[in-house]
Amino acid sequence: MKIKDWITPFQKIKWLICDELTTDGSEYLEIKLVEHKVIDKPFVPKNSGPLEKVLEGSKPIEETSYSRKWKVIFNNTVAIKQSSESFYLGPFTMDRPTKNGNTFFIEPSLWVEEIEKDGILNLVLPGCKHFVIFTSHSTIEVISKVEPIIES
DSSP states (O other): OEEEEOOOTTTTOSSEEEEEEEEOSSSOEEEEEEEOEEOSOOOOOSSOOHHHHHHTTOOOEEOOTTOOEEEEEESSEEEEEEEEGGGSHHHHHSOSSOTTOSEEEEESOHHHHHHHTTSHHHHHSTTOEEEEEEOSSEEEEEEESSOOEEEO
């Protein structure tokens, strides 16, 4: 498995949030992303409780009037996964942007191979890619033949 850069306008955004994810239940997928900004100083613990230790140094972020927004539209979606950050803690504990940024391809993809097992995918839509978008709250993975349309 190799991670390859997927160059997008939001690839290096430090606090990228998935504001909305909608699908028609078939091949259309729309992901609305918004940039958040730090709005206050890092959290300072008031006691030695476990939650206080976890939150120590975290920075409150939110959408501001200067936040940029994007709409990512996949018209040939084969499969999607959205996972909560709590189940992908590793990537979120790294300082952002990550080495490959927030957006990349996985090639070869075990997920694509799993879907291609019966041969139908390769017959109907050969050459599908495994796209990944890391946001500050979730990881979104998409298998599609065609790169999405990205609107600002």
